[in-house]
Amino acid sequence: MEILIAEDDMISRKLLTTALKQFGHSVKAFDNGADAWAEFDVAPVRVIVSDWLMPGLDGLDFCRRVRKRMSTEYTYFILLTANAQGKDSYMEAMNAGIDDFLTKPLDRDQICMRLRVAERILRYTSAIQHLESMLPICSYCKKVRDDNNYWQQVETYLSNRMGTSFSHSVCPTCYTNKVKPEIDKIKKG
Template sequence: MNILIAEDDMISRNLLKTTLKQFGHTVKVFSNGAEAWEEYDNNPYRVIVSDWLMPEMDGLDFCRKVRQRHSTEYTYFILLTANVQQGNETYIEAMNAGIDDFMTKPLDRDLIWMRLKVAERILRYTTEISNLESMLPICSYCKNVRDDNNYWQQVETYLNNRTGTVFSHSVCPRCYETKVKPQLEEL
């Protein structure tokens, strides 16, 4: 996997980078959330491992920006913290920001390996769900489309309701030859 790391502590950053590379991942490393966000905004990653407390932009603000970015595949976000004694309110705030998982420092190789296995599984599922949601059920006979409420309607109506697209109608050359022209010849 391609993994983006945001960690301001040089020793933790290098340890995390080395560990993830040993696991076979491609890693891009930044020393603060602002730099990491700039990279992510230009080139989204599917997995982020970020420190909670960093200069310029902390891990929660970084995660909020990731979650607000539209038209991006789901990103699994792991938050690192050195403070094990944080209260439930703090973790609830992190969950509300969109954090998927937590890890405490110092880095535990086995735990990060397990967390990344979970991330791979979650990302595979989100991709499968996205693919299923993008399928459009269409009748083989009348070409009507079924919407989310199990209502069948013309393709034009369905697309207009969802995208605002307006259609003009015409006849393709094949249909002209096979449908229209024979009718005109009968006249």
């Protein structure tokens, strides 16, 4: 996997980078959240390991930005902390979108296990996104089935899901094959 690291402590960053590379992962490491975010915004990755407390953009704000970024595959976000945090802090982190926590100093076995879980979750997330992107559509009437097993016109379905508006027209092929014969019938008739 390609993993993005945001860690302001040079020794922790080097230890983490070395461990991840030894596990066979590709790593991009940054010494602050702002630079890590700038990289992610240009080239999103599926896994981020970020320190919680960093000057400027901390781990929680970095995660919030990742979660708000549109049209991005799900990113598994692991937060590193050196201090034991209280229940409220962990709840704030979970509300920001954090998936997992690791404490410093880094335990190689723990990061390895967390990354195996991340791989599994990302695989399932991709499968679910693929299934959700498929539209069950009737091959006869072209109605679409929604999540409540209700069949509706494609236009209604898309309008309800995406706020899309439609203007209707007739393509040249349908005009020639369907509309023109009807007009000719009316003129003859």
